[in-house]
Each structure stands twice: as structure tokens, then as C-alpha cells.
Amino acid sequence: MLNKLNLRIANVYIVKGEKKTVVIDTGQPGQAQKIITRLAQLGVAPKDVSLILLTHAHIDHAGSAVDLQKLTGAPLAVHAADSEMLQRGTNGAMKPIGFEARLLYNFINVPFPKSKADLFIDENTDLSAYGIRGKILHTPGHTAGSVSLLLEEGSAIAGDLLRGGALGGAVLWHIPRYPYYLYDVADKRIIRASVRKLLEAGAQKFYVGHGGPMSRTSVEAWLMRVEAQA
Numbered sequence: 538m539l540n541k542l543n544l545r546i547a548n549v550y551i552v553k554g555e556k557k558t559v560v561i562d563t564g565q566p567g568q569a570q571k572i573i574t575r576l577a578q579l580g581v582a583p584k585d586v587s588l589i590l591l592t593h594a595h596i597d598h599a600g601s602a603v604d605l606q607k608l609t610g611a612p613l614a615v616h617a618a619d620s621e622m623l624q625r626g627t628n629g630a631m632k633p634i635g636f637e638a639r640l641l642y643n644f645i646n647v648p649f650p651k652s653k654a655d656l657f658i659d660e661n662t663d664l665s666a667y668g669i670r671g672k673i674l675h676t677p678g679h680t681a682g683s684v685s686l687l688l689e690e691g692s693a694i695a696g697d698l699l700r701g702g703a704l705g706g707a708v709l710w711h712i713p714r715y716p717y718y719l720y721d722v723a724d725k726r727i728i729r730a731s732v733r734k735l736l737e738a739g740a741q742k743f744y745v746g747h748g749g750p751m752s753r754t755s756v757e758a759w760l761m762r763v764e765a766q767a
């Protein structure tokens with residue numbers, strides 16, 4: 538069962554398995570207690586959280602990771618390529634795409650509480666040990682270590698691989714767009730390849746950090762359009 542929390546300033550997702558629960562992303566600093574409250578509403582005690590999984594290590598996704606780690610005792614997981622950002626509490630390189638992204642840059646490019654991953658995740662990580670049915674796909678482009686969680690039922694939790702709409706998803710939230718930022722050595726081709734990878738793996742619905750969710754059809758249409766323009 539997938540639950541979405543609209544936290545500041547990014548969405549957090551809770552995947553409740555039969556016995557265990559996985560939290561995906563943690564919001565900006567100061568959001569951990571809100572996640573605990575929502576877990577309680579879902580009947581999940583902090584000790585029943587089996588894993589805190591970060592789609593990537595930016596401030597608005599990893600900002601409350603260390604607090605949530607303390608409150609739940611759950612292991613914190615990130616892809617190795619983003620682990621240094623987590624350890625340093627910095628966003629790493631961010632190349633803005635467009636005006637809105639340049640405007641936001643100074644607001645989000647600030648230090649955040651450091652945390653240390655307990656495990657590195659990649660495509661070989663077996664999630665059944667954490668009580669959920671799905672797999673990890675490495676989907677770089679926004680950061681080098683961005684991952685998506687593809688649940689067996691077809692939901693893809695894709696972090697900031699794409700964003701829905703504008704103004705943090707406040708408008709046109711169902712319309713796919715490129716993320717605001719790419720890591721410095723990346724280009725848009727890497728984003729498109731990662732989106733295609735998720736589609737080929739069978740993703741039916743895209744749950745993202747800002748805005749969304751977006752249907753497979755709308756993501757396919759977006760990909761066709763941007764590839765034609767490229």
C-alpha cells in the first residue's frame with residue numbers, strides 16, 4: 538500500500554508491506570516528527586519501519602534522514618554515488634535548467650544535517666528482506682546516484698528524475714517535465730535514458746518528489762515529444 542505525504546518541500550512516500558514498512562525520502566530538515574505522526578495514523582510503530590530509502594541525497598529528500606534514523610532505528614539506504622553528499626550534508630553539483638530553477642538555487646543550496654548510510658542500494662538489492670515487493674532501478678540524471686523504486690504493482694517512486702508541473706507541483710502537477718537540476722557532468726540524455734528504463738521495466742504510474750503522480754501515458758507522450766526536439 539503506497540501513501541503519499543506532501544511535506545516541505547518534497548513528497549515523502551510510505552510503502553506499507555504486510556509486516557514491515559519502508560519510508561522513501563524524508564523531506565527537508567525538521568520533517569521527521571510529521572512522518573512519525575503519519576506512520577502512527579497508518580498503524581505503523583516506529584520500530585516497524587524496516588528501511589529509510591533515499592531516492593537521492595538532496596536537502597529536500599535527505600534533510601530529515603538523520604532524525605528519522607534516530608526515531609525509528611531503521612537503516613538508512615542510499616546509492617553509493619550520492620553517499621558523499623549525505624555524509625557532508627551538501628547538495629553537490631546542481632546545474633539549473635531554466636529560470637525557475639535559477640531562482641530557487643540559493644534557497645535550496647544550503648547545508649543540511651549530515652547522516653551516514655547504513656547500506657548502499659543498487660539494482661541487486663533484495664527488497665523482500667525489508668518486507669515490500671519491488672525492485673531498485675538506478676535512474677541517474679538529476680544526481681549520479683538517483684534511484685527509483687518500482688513496486689511490483691507498477692508504481693514507480695522516481696524522486697526527482699522528473700517533476701510534475703511547476704511551482705513545486707502546485708500547478709499542472711500531472712504534466713511531466715525535466716527536473717529543475719542536473720548534476721554537473723550529466724545532460725538531458727541521461728534523464729531520458731532513465732525514464733525509458735522505467736517505462737521498459739513496466740512502470741505504470743510515476744510518483745515524484747515534486748508534483749505528480751503522472752500516468753504512464755503522459756510520461757510516454759512527454760518522452761516522445763522531448764526526443765523529437767532533441
Ligand SMILES: [Zn+2]
Pocket residue numbers: 593595598679697
Ligand atoms: Zn533533488
Ligand SMILES: [Zn+2]
Pocket residue numbers: 547595597598697746747
Ligand atoms: Zn527535490
